[in-house]
Amino acid sequence: MNYIKYLLIFSCLSLNVLAGENEVSVATQKNPQQKAIKKTLSDDEIMRQLIFNIQSLESNIKQKFKALYTLRGEERALLGVQILDLDKEITNEIDAAATLFLEIKQDGGEVEGYRKSLSVHLNRRNNQLHKIYQHMLKNMEKLSKKRISIEVKGLYVFEQKINKARLIITDILLAFQQLIEIKNSLGINGTKDVSAFSDLLLKVSKDTSSRLKLVSSSIKNKKNEISNSSKENKNDLELELSALNEKRKGISDSLSLLITLMDMHNLETSKLSQLLITSSGTINQQIFDKEVIAGLFVQWKNEFEKWLLLNASNFIVSSVLIILILILFRLISLMAGRLVNRAMESSKIKMSRLLRDFFVVSIKRLVMFVGVLIALSQAGVELGPLLAGIGVLGFVVGFALQGVLSNFASGLMILIYRPYDVGDVVEIAKVAGTVKEMSMVSTTMLSFNNEKLIIPNNSIWGSLIRNITSESTRRVDLVFKVSFDADIDQLERIFREEVNAVSAVLSEPAPSIELHKQHETHLEFIVRPWVNTADYWSTYWGLNKSIQKRMDKEGVPKLNPYAFLKPLINKV
Numbered sequence: 001m002n003y004i005k006y007l008l009i010f011s012c013l014s015l016n017v018l019a020g021e022n023e024v025s026v027a028t029q030k031n032p033q034q035k036a037i038k039k040t041l042s043d044d045e046i047m048r049q050l051i052f053n054i055q056s057l058e059s060n061i062k063q064k065f066k067a068l069y070t071l072r073g074e075e076r077a078l079l080g081v082q083i084l085d086l087d088k089e090i091t092n093e094i095d096a097a098a099t100l101f102l103e104i105k106q107d108g109g110e111v112e113g114y115r116k117s118l119s120v121h122l123n124r125r126n127n128q129l130h131k132i133y134q135h136m137l138k139n140m141e142k143l144s145k146k147r148i149s150i151e152v153k154g155l156y157v158f159e160q161k162i163n164k165a166r167l168i169i170t171d172i173l174l175a176f177q178q179l180i181e182i183k184n185s186l187g188i189n190g191t192k193d194v195s196a197f198s199d200l201l202l203k204v205s206k207d208t209s210s211r212l213k214l215v216s217s218s219i220k221n222k223k224n225e226i227s228n229s230s231k232e233n234k235n236d237l238e239l240e241l242s243a244l245n246e247k248r249k250g251i252s253d254s255l256s257l258l259i260t261l262m263d264m265h266n267l268e269t270s271k272l273s274q275l276l277i278t279s280s281g282t283i284n285q286q287i288f289d290k291e292v293i294a295g296l297f298v299q300w301k302n303e304f305e306k307w308l309l310l311n312a313s314n315f316i317v318s319s320v321l322i323i324l325i326l327i328l329f330r331l332i333s334l335m336a337g338r339l340v341n342r343a344m345e346s347s348k349i350k351m352s353r354l355l356r357d358f359f360v361v362s363i364k365r366l367v368m369f370v371g372v373l374i375a376l377s378q379a380g381v382e383l384g385p386l387l388a389g390i391g392v393l394g395f396v397v398g399f400a401l402q403g404v405l406s407n408f409a410s411g412l413m414i415l416i417y418r419p420y421d422v423g424d425v426v427e428i429a430k431v432a433g434t435v436k437e438m439s440m441v442s443t444t445m446l447s448f449n450n451e452k453l454i455i456p457n458n459s460i461w462g463s464l465i466r467n468i469t470s471e472s473t474r475r476v477d478l479v480f481k482v483s484f485d486a487d488i489d490q491l492e493r494i495f496r497e498e499v500n501a502v503s504a505v506l507s508e509p510a511p512s513i514e515l516h517k518q519h520e521t522h523l524e525f526i527v528r529p530w531v532n533t534a535d536y537w538s539t540y541w542g543l544n545k546s547i548q549k550r551m552d553k554e555g556v557p558k559l560n561p562y563a564f565l566k567p568l569i570n571k572v
Contacts, residue, residue: 043104044104044109051118064086119186125179155239162247163250166250166253167253170253173261174261202267219248322376325374332367341360411438413461414438421435428460428464431445440457441457473530474533480495480524482523482524482525483523483556488515502529512528
C-alpha cells in the first residue's frame, strides 16, 4: 500500500476546510456566476439552491470515499483527484452560503432556519474531520512500526515522509479551529466544540512534548556514541543522527503550531514554550513572557548544578585548565591585534582611525570568543544549548536596542566612506568643532568655545557633513565695501601688496582680487588668496587687519551708506 499517496490525499482534504468570514466574502465576490444568479433570483431562492448543492456534494463525496477504500494504484489516485475537486466545490458552496446568511441577517431577513441548516452541514464537516484525524493517527502508527525495518541510508527520507504526515495532522487541527471561528461568526453555539477541541489540544500537546523530550535525549546519546565510536561505525551513526534531527524538526514544528492554537483558547503554554526553546532552539512570541524567561533561567540553573555535582572531583583541574586556556587566548588576541594594527599602518590603502580600531577590536574579540568556547567545551559544557541561549539573548537584546543598532549601522557607513576622521574640523548635525573621538555608535567633538559634544552617528549620517580641514589648502574669502569716491586702482594696489606681503599665501593657485559688485551705496571688492589649511585663520585675521590699516593710512574714503541722502536733505 502506498502510504504517501494516501497521506497526500487527506492532506489536501484537510487544507480545503471552511475559511473565516473575510475569506468567505472574498470568495463570493470573485464568483461572477453568483453575481449573475443574484440578478434574477431572490436571496431565499439562492440560499435554498446553495443548501441543495451542499447536500448533493456531501452525498457524492461520501460515495466516493467508500469506493476509495476498494481501489488501488492509478484508479485510486484518480478517484482522489475527483474527491479533491468535489471538496473544493463544497467549500465554495458553504462559503457562499455563509456570506449570504450574513447579508440576509444584516438586511433584517429571517435567518433562523438557515442557521439550523448550516449548523447541520458544519457538524457533518466536523465529523468528517474527526474521521480523517483518527485515520491519520492509525497511519502514523503503521508508519512508525515500519521504522524498524528501514535501512540506515533510508532513515532520513523516511523521517521526511513521517513529517509530511505530521503536517497533515496539524492541518486538520487548523481546520477544527477554522470551523469553530465560522460557527461563531454565524451565531451557532460552539461551546461543546471549543471544549472538545481544547481537550484534544491538551492531549496532543502532551504526546508531542513527550516525543520531543525523547528525540532530544536520543540525539544527545547519539552524539556521545559518535564521539566515542571508531571511524568505521561513525558514518552510520551520523546518518542516524541526521534522521533524528529531521524527526525533531517535524515534532518541533508541530509543537509550535499547537502552542499558537492553545494560546487562542487561553491554555497554559509556558512550559511547552520552554521545552521548545531548550530542545530545538525554536523561538516564538512567548520568549517575551516573564514566566517563560524565568523558567528558562531556572532550567539552566538546575542543569548547571547537576553538571557541577557530577564533575566536582575534576572541578579544580578543569578550572585551572580553563584559566590557562583563557590566558593563552588573551595573549594570542593581543598579538593578533598588534599584527593587524601594524599591517594596516604599513598598508598603502588609506583608512580612517575608526576603521583600524574596528578591525583590531573585532579580531581581539573573535579570538577571545573562540577561546571561551574551547574553555567551556573542555569543562564539559554542551555548546549546542549554550549557543541557542546566546541566540535567544541576542534576539531579545537586539529587539530592545534597535536605536543603538541604527547608530551602529550609521557608524559602519562612516567607517566605510570616511567623510571625516579624528582631528578634522567639521560641521555635522548643525554644529561645528574638532573631532576628538569616534566610535561605532557616536562621535565626540569639541566646539570652538571648548564644549564637549557627543553626537549619535545616526544623526550625523542622515544630515549634511561639512569637513573643513579635509583638504591640504583652503581659500581665504575676504570682502571689502568701499565708497564710490575711492580710487579703484589704488585699492587694487593696496590689496595686492598686502596679500603678497603675507608669507603664508600660496603662489599657486594665484590670489583673486576683483571688483565684485556695484551696489547702490558702495562698491564691493573680493580678496581671495590661497593658504595651507593650518594657516587659514591667522591669514584671515592678519589680512583683515593689515588691509584696513593700509586703507586708513593712504586716505581711502570711508564708506558712508547714507551719503546719497545728503542732496535730498539740502533741498529740504
